[in-house]
Amino acid sequence: MGSYLEIHAGPYMLVSKIPTKTEVVKQTCVDSDCILFDTEIKFPFCPQCGGKSEHKTHETETYKDVRDIMYKDEFEGQMVAVHNGGAEFSQLFSVLLPNHYIKGLEEPGIDMDEVNIVEIKPERMEREIKWFMSEYTELIAAIVAEFGESAVQIKWGIIKHYN
Numbered sequence: 001m002g003s004y005l006e007i008h009a010g011p012y013m014l015v016s017k018i019p020t021k022t023e024v025v026k027q028t029c030v031d032s033d034c035i036l037f038d039t040e041i042k043f044p045f046c047p048q049c050g051g052k053s054e055h056k057t058h059e060t061e062t063y064k065d066v067r068d069i070m071y072k073d074e075f076e077g078q079m080v081a082v083h084n085g086g087a088e089f090s091q092l093f094s095v096l097l098p099n100h101y102i103k104g105l106e107e108p109g110i111d112m113d114e115v116n117i118v119e120i121k122p123e124r125m126e127r128e129i130k131w132f133m134s135e136y137t138e139l140i141a142a143i144v145a146e147f148g149e150s151a152v153q154i155k156w157g158i159i160k161h162y163n
């Protein structure tokens with residue numbers, strides 16, 4: 001895995017991270033003065049304080065991870081998830097980029113070593129968004145089915161990332 005800066009100029013997908021609460025039932029010591037309070041123990045009595053243990057429901061918050069879908073065999077390698085926009089943004093969204101060049105269209109990258117100014121016409125954005133949606137129909141549908149339509153946005157933009 002190299003680490004060089006890349007500028008992606010092209011279509012991308014934003015997927016909102018959706019918090020999901022998972023409930024787990026744990027048998028724990030229920031004496032708040034005990035050092036094993038809320039700690040899972042597998043015995044009817046706490047080995048520390050001798051108090052009775054009880055089964056309690058604990059909630060943990062996790063996020064649905066879009067990579068669980070992206071890395072399924074049928075979609076493997078189609079898109080890449082990139083780090084982006086700082087910690088706060090990363091907590092809200094996953095950013096997915098196409099993993100191959102756009103056939104017959106402009107290359108998605110902009111090589112800023114070679115040029116200092118790049119004109120981007122609106123037609124290019126429209127064309128590439130259309131390409132993205134038809135190229136990745138099945139993956140997009142699978143993500144929408146899991147996350148909901150309002151969680152998925154397809155945009156065109158410039159994204160700095162390390163490859």
Ligand SMILES: [Zn+2]
Pocket residue numbers: 029030031034035036037046047048049050051
């Ligand atoms: Zn205890």
